[in-house]
Amino acid sequence: MSRIRTAVIGTGFMGRVHLEALRRVENVDVVEVAATSLKKAKAAGAGYNILNVTGDWKDVINDPSIDAVHVATPNASHHMIAKAALEAGKHVLCEKPLAMSVAEAQELTDLAAAKKLRGGLCHNLRYYPMVQQIRAMREAGALGEILVVQGTYSQDWMLYESDWNWRVDPLVSGPSRVMADIGSHFFDMAEHLSGLKVTEVCSDLQIFHPTRKQPKGGGESFSGKLGAAGETVDTKVVTEDFGATLFRMGKARGTMTASQVSAGRKNGLVMEIYGTKGGVSWSQERPEELWLGHRDAPNQFLMKDPSLLDEKARAFADYPGGHAEGYPDTHKQLYRRFYASIADPTLTPDYPQFADGLRQMKILDAELASHKNRAWVSVPA
Numbered sequence: 075m076s077r078i079r080t081a082v083i084g085t086g087f088m089g090r091v092h093l094e095a096l097r098r099v100e101n102v103d104v105v106e107v108a109a110t111s112l113k114k115a116k117a118a119g120a121g122y123n124i125l126n127v128t129g130d131w132k133d134v135i136n137d138p139s140i141d142a143v144h145v146a147t148p149n150a151s152h153h154m155i156a157k158a159a160l161e162a163g164k165h166v167l168c169e170k171p172l173a174m175s176v177a178e179a180q181e182l183t184d185l186a187a188a189k190k191l192r193g194g195l196c197h198n199l200r201y202y203p204m205v206q207q208i209r210a211m212r213e214a215g216a217l218g219e220i221l222v223v224q225g226t227y228s229q230d231w232m233l234y235e236s237d238w239n240w241r242v243d244p245l246v247s248g249p250s251r252v253m254a255d256i257g258s259h260f261f262d263m264a265e266h267l268s269g270l271k272v273t274e275v276c277s278d279l280q281i282f283h284p285t286r287k288q289p290k291g292g293g294e295s296f297s298g299k300l301g302a303a304g305e306t307v308d309t310k311v312v313t314e315d316f317g318a319t320l321f322r323m324g325k326a327r328g329t330m331t332a333s334q335v336s337a338g339r340k341n342g343l344v345m346e347i348y349g350t351k352g353g354v355s356w357s358q359e360r361p362e363e364l365w366l367g368h369r370d371a372p373n374q375f376l377m378k379d380p381s382l383l384d385e386k387a388r389a390f391a392d393y394p395g396g397h398a399e400g401y402p403d404t405h406k407q408l409y410r411r412f413y414a415s416i417a418d419p420t421l422t423p424d425y426p427q428f429a430d431g432l433r434q435m436k437i438l439d440a441e442l443a444s445h446k447n448r449a450w451v452s453v454p455a
């Protein structure tokens with residue numbers, strides 16, 4: 075297979091991010107875009123010079139010339155679309171969370187394996203160069219034995235009662251909001267970087283707005299202050315605005331919070347890892363910087379510069395020092411590796427896969443059970 079033919083389903087925030095990043099992948103042609111209406115699909119297609127557009131995602135599935143599919147729709151449709159694509163023999167790159175339940179995620183993981191198709195999952199935040207630097211340092215033993223993993227994922231876009239998004243609706247988003255939407259990114263990164271697995275959790279979730287003002291016409295994700303004013307209906311909220319989880323990774327211990335109501339925090343993922351030899355701290359709001367903590371020497375501050383990075387991390391930095399690589403670049407890095415693994419079926423995937431999505435669903439399930447029962451809950455392997 076020389077050039078791989080792919081299609082993007084969903085043309086909201088993520089659909090556009092996928093379309094843009096796919097332009098930077100060498101061996102891929104985006105041949106179709108699917109939205110909920112032909113009009114929406116045409117508008118998205120025009121922006122990226124994609125001539126084939128459809129208002130029905132099944133057209134993509136039924137086109138045998140398409141090799142791979144990106145699923146960038148709200149959570150509830152991931153399982154249905156990914157399953158249909160796999161059954162039609164297509165590789166799938168799916169947005170997180172992989173599904174609405176452990177059972178759905180398990181089915182997709184098994185199906186991809188049975189069909190010998192690639193199932194990639196968009197935990198793209200792994201691919202900031204400085205995040206990969208942490209991973210390389212841990213693998214080289216620079217942190218020693220991991221003792222503590224801690225951090226937060228804080229945003230403010232749901233602070234007001236008038237803030238609304240499909241993520242508030244459990245039928246579209248699932249039984250958890252904040253922990254599924256952004257907590258899953260935290261735990262994916264925590265396990266990826268530490269090399270440890272979360273074994274037990276103790277979670278406390280909170281709904282600050284028991285009702286929210288749902289716009290009668292719907293609303294775009296992350297429109298913030300630009301959100302459309304208009305007629306609204308008071309809608310009961312059943313998923314959390316905030317969550318806190320204590321967790322165990324075998325002997326290591328951790329804490330995390332996830333919030334969509336933290337004023338001023340736009341996309342504040344902070345990851346700190348402390349081992350017997352040293353510590354690291356990284357923040358997504360300042361992604362080019364890495365704090366290196368030492369007990370017996372002055373602490374250091376590493377600014378992204380490929381020539382100063384570990385060789386393994388350098389493979390994720392495409393620009394020289396001082397030339398910032400940010401969120402869109404993390405998608406590019408993930409997609410490149412996904413499509414390289416399609417072009418060469420012998421390659422061992424080095425990107426998050428459906429099994430990682432299943433893992434996140436298991437952690438999420440345990441968090442929900444822990445909150446409900448006010449108790450520690452084990453996370454199955």
Ligand SMILES: NC(=O)c1ccc[n+]([C@@H]2O[C@H](COP(=O)([O-])OP(=O)(O)OC[C@H]3O[C@@H](n4cnc5c(N)ncnc54)[C@H](O)[C@@H]3O)[C@@H](O)[C@H]2O)c1
Pocket residue numbers: 083084085086087088089108109110131146147148149151169170171196197198240255294295
């Ligand atoms: N990896 C990340 O960093 C990241 C960031 C944000 C969102 N996401 C994930 O991406 C997914 C989409 O989120 P978003 O923020 O782009 O939402 P969004 O509301 O901006 O966009 C979703 C789009 O999907 C369309 N859609 C819904 N059902 C469809 C269907 N059956 N066929 C075709 N199109 C359909 C909607 O009309 C909308 O345009 C979610 O699962 C979310 O969790 C991931």
